[in-house]
Amino acid sequence: MSEDLYLELLDNLFDGVYYVDRNRVITFWNKASERLTGYGKDEVLGKACSDNILKHIDSHGRELCVQGCPLHATMADGKMREALLYLHHKDGHRVPVHIRVSPLMDEQGNVIGGIEVFSDGTQSLQTLQELEHLKNEIFIDPLLKIGNRRYAEMIFQTRLYELNAFNVPCGVVFLDVDNFKEINDTFGHLIGDRVLLMVSRSIASALRGTDTLIRWGGDEMLIFLPNVTPAGLKTIAERIRVFVEKSFLMVGDQKITVTVSVGATLLDKEDTLESITQRTDSLLYQSKQSGKNQITVG
Numbered sequence: 001m002s003e004d005l006y007l008e009l010l011d012n013l014f015d016g017v018y019y020v021d022r023n024r025v026i027t028f029w030n031k032a033s034e035r036l037t038g039y040g041k042d043e044v045l046g047k048a049c050s051d052n053i054l055k056h057i058d059s060h061g062r063e064l065c066v067q068g069c070p071l072h073a074t075m076a077d078g079k080m081r082e083a084l085l086y087l088h089h090k091d092g093h094r095v096p097v098h099i100r101v102s103p104l105m106d107e108q109g110n111v112i113g114g115i116e117v118f119s120d121g122t123q124s125l126q127t128l129q130e131l132e133h134l135k136n137e138i139f140i141d142p143l144l145k146i147g148n149r150r151y152a153e154m155i156f157q158t159r160l161y162e163l164n165a166f167n168v169p170c171g172v173v174f175l176d177v178d179n180f181k182e183i184n185d186t187f188g189h190l191i192g193d194r195v196l197l198m199v200s201r202s203i204a205s206a207l208r209g210t211d212t213l214i215r216w217g218g219d220e221m222l223i224f225l226p227n228v229t230p231a232g233l234k235t236i237a238e239r240i241r242v243f244v245e246k247s248f249l250m251v252g253d254q255k256i257t258v259t260v261s262v263g264a265t266l267l268d269k270e271d272t273l274e275s276i277t278q279r280t281d282s283l284l285y286q287s288k289q290s291g292k293n294q295i296t297v298g
Contacts, residue, residue, distance in 0.1 A: 016097075016118045019104065022111065024048050024072065036097065036120055038090030055088040056099075061242030074101045075114045084121055086205060092198030092249035092256075094205045096121035141215040143193055144200045152214040155224050156273045162226065163267055170267040171225035171233035173240065174280035175260045178292040180219040183258065191251060195258055198249050206236065206243040222277065230266065230297070237264040237295045245293060259293035 010017050016033035020026055025048055029041045037054065044053055050065035057063055064070070070081045080102045086094040097118040104113040139151040147155065162168040177183075177199060184192040196219060203221065204213055214222040225236055241262055249256040263283025267276060279298070287294035 014119075017115065018044075018049070019113055019115050020049060020071065021113045022075065024050070024075075024114070026053075027113070033118075036095065036118065037087060053088070055246075056085045057094070057243075057246050058083075058085055059239065061239070061246050063246070070099065071101045071114045071116055074103050075111050078103045078105070078111055086243070087118070088247070089201075090250070091194065091201070092247050093201030094243050094247055095201075096205050144197060144215050146200055146204075147212060147214045149214070149216060151212075152216070152222055152224075153273055155212045155214070156276070159224050159226055159267060160269075160271065164269050168227050169229070171223075171228040171236070171264060172267055172276050172280055173223040173225065173233075173237055173262060173264045174216070174277060174284050175221050175223075175240070175262040176284065177219040178259045178261055178288075180258070183256070187251065187256070191249075191256070194249060195256060198247050199244055199258065199260065202243045202247045203240050206239045208236075211236075216277070222280075228266075233264055233266065234295070234297050237262050237297060241293065241295055261287035261292050262295040263287060264295060264297045 010028070011030045013030060013032055016036045017028070017030045018026055018033050019028035025046060026044050029044050034040055039053060047053060049071070055063060055065055056069070058068070062068065064085065070083050073079075074081050080100065082098070082100050084096060084098055087097050089095050098121045099116055099118040101114060101116045103111045104115055106112050139147060139154070141148045159170040163170055177195070180192070180195075183195055199219075200213065200215070200221065203223070207213060207223070208225070210226050212224040214224075216222045223240075225233060228236065241260060244258065244260045247257070261284055263280040263286070265276075265280055265283060283296040283298045286296040290296070
């Protein structure tokens, strides 16, 4: 097989594929890589993978380009590796990907580079499946394409019934974007909308398949976490905070980052949607008073 035909086949694979040289500079970037990351070939070739492009993080928010990069480790010891990580999309949000890395070697067996193959690790959220099934736009936020307040009422009644009938616990998280008005005032509402999309998609990546993400209004979001323990509620709330903190949006040469303040608690059997949102909003306010970019679990 000729090299040109081989590269054409790689270019048309469903999985993303890219090569790096021994300095981790990208030398090949296929079409699926463009689709999964939002970055075109002309934007990445000749750049290091850590140059505001992929910026992989793990489930704890650790930036692997700084420490623990699987590709770097494979190029160092010649061993293949696999992992579930979260890359940085051009639109700012985090995308879960399953990666497989292998070394590239010359005829003498010397490592001269590396190859990473990655596929979309997103699990379709139950929320989106239900919204698709309903086929009814009255339940969908038109900007973020997640549930709206009407949908929140439906989900709340379901989770409350599960709690009362079967003692299935449910965590509730309420959050908003810190200093979001400054983003709109500085960059305009179109960029503000892109920031909200970045935040909501990063949050979705931090959730489990059974969790439900709601746009409550403006930059406020409400999340229902069924069948969660108090420790699990704290873990997921912290993961949400870290994933948003580690996301960023490039507008020209300007890097825009935001944080969220979070309030979280468990649903009570006597709760109404109003009472649970008031309680979590009060916890969110404590996070604001503590310096923002915080979680408060009560």
